[in-house]
Amino acid sequence: xxxxxxxxxxxxxxxxxxxxxxxxxxxxxxxxxxxxxxxxxxxxxxxxxxxxxxxxxxxxxxxxxxxxxxxxxxxxxxxxxxxxxxxxxxxxxxxxxxxxxxxxxxxxxxxxxxxx
Amino acid sequence: xxxxxxxxxxxxxxxxxxxxxxxxxxxxxxxxxxxxxxxxxxxxxxxxxxxxxxxxxxxxxxxxxxxxxxxxxxxxxxxxxxxxxxxxxxxxxxxxxxxxxxxxxxxxxxxxxxxxxxxxxxxxxxxxxxxxxxxxxxxxxxxxxxxxxxxxxxxxxxxxxxxxxxxxxxxxxxxxxxxxxxxxxxxxxxxxxxxxxxxxxxxxxxxxxxxxxxxxx
Numbered sequence: 001x002x003x004x005x006x007x008x009x010x011x012x013x014x015x016x017x018x019x020x021x022x023x024x025x026x027x028x029x030x031x032x033x034x035x036x037x038x039x040x041x042x043x044x045x046x047x048x049x050x051x052x053x054x055x056x057x058x059x060x061x062x063x064x065x066x067x068x069x070x071x072x073x074x075x076x077x078x079x080x081x082x083x084x085x086x087x088x089x090x091x092x093x094x095x096x097x098x099x100x101x102x103x104x105x106x107x108x109x110x111x112x113x114x115x116x
Numbered sequence: 117x118x119x120x121x122x123x124x125x126x127x128x129x130x131x132x133x134x135x136x137x138x139x140x141x142x143x144x145x146x147x148x149x150x151x152x153x154x155x156x157x158x159x160x161x162x163x164x165x166x167x168x169x170x171x172x173x174x175x176x177x178x179x180x181x182x183x184x185x186x187x188x189x190x191x192x193x194x195x196x197x198x199x200x201x202x203x204x205x206x207x208x209x210x211x212x213x214x215x216x217x218x219x220x221x222x223x224x225x226x227x228x229x230x231x232x233x234x235x236x237x238x239x240x241x242x243x244x245x246x247x248x249x250x251x252x253x254x255x256x257x258x259x260x261x262x263x264x265x266x267x268x269x270x271x272x273x274x275x276x277x278x279x280x281x282x283x284x285x286x287x288x289x290x291x292x293x294x295x296x297x298x299x300x301x302x303x304x305x306x307x308x309x310x311x312x313x314x315x316x317x318x319x320x321x322x323x324x325x326x327x328x329x330x331x332x333x
Binding site: 015017018021022024025028029032035036038039042043057058061062064065068069072073076077083085086089090092093094096097098100101104105108 | 136162177333
């Protein structure tokens with residue numbers, strides 16, 4: 001297989017249109033607004049839904065953040081259309097990164113409990 | 117015929133295909149982005165590990181007693197969420213603008229390329245300016261790099277992100293200059309795609325930093 005033929009199979013996928021890019025931008029803006037709204041409701045005891053939101057505000061922020069992250073990676077970074085090799089180059093380090101964060105937090109909490 | 121062959125050979129050289137059929141520069145930027153994920157993971161985990169463990173103020177979300185102008189004083193909470201939210205929105209929209217610029221580059225639409233790429237650069241400059249203002253403001257409020265654990269981890273994490281944004285702005289300005297000189301035709305749009313991928317990466321890192329640092333109390 002020559003380089004051009006391989007290139008044609010691997011990379012010549014149609015990228016999204018400006019219309020789709022705009023829809024993604026609006027969704028990202030709305031998700032950011034929801035993040036800030038969750039933060040404000042969580043910290044203001046007098047706000048409506050405070051009792052409901054306050055205990056799960058971290059979980060809400062993590063889910064909204066993950067959704068924004070996935071939208072940018074899939075559509076703006078074109079991982080949805082491009083070769084799966086690029087997805088692997090990005091996703092596996094992300095999995096390791098998440099593991100590093102989790103491991104360090106657990107180790108540090110364990111160290112504090114056993115030391116003090 | 118000879119010219120066509122030479123042009124085709126030049127085209128092949130320009131794209132540097134690998135055995136996978138993928139351009140090696142695009143593989144390289146993805147490998148770099150993957151390694152950057154681990155770099156920022158270490159900074160984010162350090163911030164989280166030391167979150168809430170500062171012994172003296174100023175604190176991010178609560179009032180405290182802190183050393184200000186040489187004496188202990190009451191210090192207000194340090195974060196200004198509206199400003200950072202606006203900066204976050206600007207950075208998100210800059211990602212939208214750069215994909216439109218790339219679309220213009222791939223379609224040979226010079227006006228679209230120049231317009232959206234300029235908008236992206238302006239957004240990037242605004243974000244860097246916002247961060248410089250924020251750092252200066254925090255220093256004025258008594259939060260130095262060695263004031264407490266929060267200060268050290270906050271400045272390290274957001275400072276490294278800011279330096280990445282600054283590099284991204286420089287890269288995008290380089291692309292803008294090339295585009296203005298007519299040296300970014302559709303067959304060379306991969307050059308802009310690589311810069312755009314890096315720019316999206318600094319955006320997704322901020323998508324994580326914004327809630328973790330500013331919104332989680």
